[in-house]
Amino acid sequence: MGARDAARAIDALRRGWAVTIRADDGALRLMAVEGADAVTLKDFDPAGKADMLISAARAQTLKLANQIAAADPDMPVRIGRAPWIDGDVAMAIADPVRDLASPLKGPFVAAALGAPEAAKAALRLARLAGILPAYFVTAEGQGGVEAEVTGEDIAAYDDAAHLAVATRARLPVAAAESAEIVAFRSPDEPREHVALIVGERNEKPPVIRLHSECLTGDVLGSLKCDCGPQLHQALHQIADAQWGVLLYLRQEGRGIGLVNKLRAYALQDQGFDTVDANVRLGFAIDARDFSVAARMLDLLGIGSVRLLTNNPAKVAGLEAAGIKVVERLPIILPANPHNERYLATKRDRTGHQL
Ligand SMILES: Nc1nc2c(ncn2[C@@H]2O[C@H](COP(=O)(O)OP(=O)(O)OP(=O)(O)O)[C@@H](O)[C@H]2O)c(=O)[nH]1
C-alpha cells in the first residue's frame, strides 16, 4: 500500500511490465507502449486485442477531437485495437516526434474508457515514470501483472511530506567559498534534492533561487535554454546578498524527465515552441510541484523569502505551499541566437516578467 506500490508500478512500467491501476470507478491493466517489445507485448496480450490509452492532447493530434470530454479536457482517450496496430505502429501512435516520419495513421475508433479515474491516474504515473503517456490496456484480470497501484498510492509517492535532511557538508564553490550543501531524501521516491546555503543567516528573509535540474543546460552548456547561466548568476546574486539558498530540484524538464524533455526538443527541431511541444507530448506546460521546495525551506527553518525568478507561477506555487514570498527579484541575462525564441515564448505564453 502507499508510495511503495507506486514505486513498484513505476519500476514495472519502465521495464515494460504490466501493472493494474485501481480507482473508485474500476481497474485497468496496462503496459507502457514505450517499454513494450514483441515478446512482452505477446505475453501481455496473446490475442492481440488490447486497446490503447493515450492523452487527450495526443488524441487531438490524431484527429480524435470528438472524443475529448468537454467536462474534463484532461481525460485520456481509449482507442479500440485494430489489426494493423502492432508494436511499431503503437509506438508511432504514442510518440509525436515520429509524426513527420509516419504521418498517415488511422482511422481510429474510440472505445469506452472503462474506468476513467484509473485512466487519469495512469497518465499521472507516466509522468512520474518519465515515459510517454501511452499504454496498451485491457480489463483487469486478463493476464498477470507485476504491480498494483491506486490513485492514492500515486499521490503518496508524489507527496513531499516525507522529505528529510540526509546529510550536510561544507562545499566551497566558485561563487562562495564558505557555502554549505544539504542533501534531502525521501524514503518514498528516489530523487535526491540539494540546497546550497550561502553566507550567514540573519534576521532578513534570505534570497532564494529554485533551480530545476537541466542536464543539458547545467552540465553540457546548452544554448537552447538559459539554465546554466541562470544557475551561476543566481549563485552570485545570492553571494552578493550575503545570505541565501539555492535549491537544486530534481525536476528535469519542468517535471517531465530528461527523455521526455529531449522529445520536446526534437519537436522544437520540427518547429513547435516549448509550450506546444510539452502539450503535444501529452503533458502539462509546467508539471513541477513546488511543495518539494517549500518542504526543503521548511526543514531549513526558512518561512519567508526573497525569490529570484522571472516566473510568476513559481511565486504562486511557493506561496500556495506555505512559504511567504516578500519580494520577487528578477534574473536578467542576455539572450543568444539559440534561446531567443525560448525566452520570447516564456515571456509571451507563460507570463515571465523581467
Ligand atoms: N519540458 C521542457 N523543459 C524545459 C525546456 N527548456 C528548459 N526546460 C526545463 O525547464 C527547467 C528550468 O526552468 P527554470 O530555470 O526554473 O525557469 P522558469 O520556470 O522559466 O523560471 P525562472 O528561470 O525562475 O524565471 C529545467 O528543468 C529545464 O530542464 C523545454 O523546452 N521543455
Ligand SMILES: [Zn+2]
Ligand atoms: Zn535548461
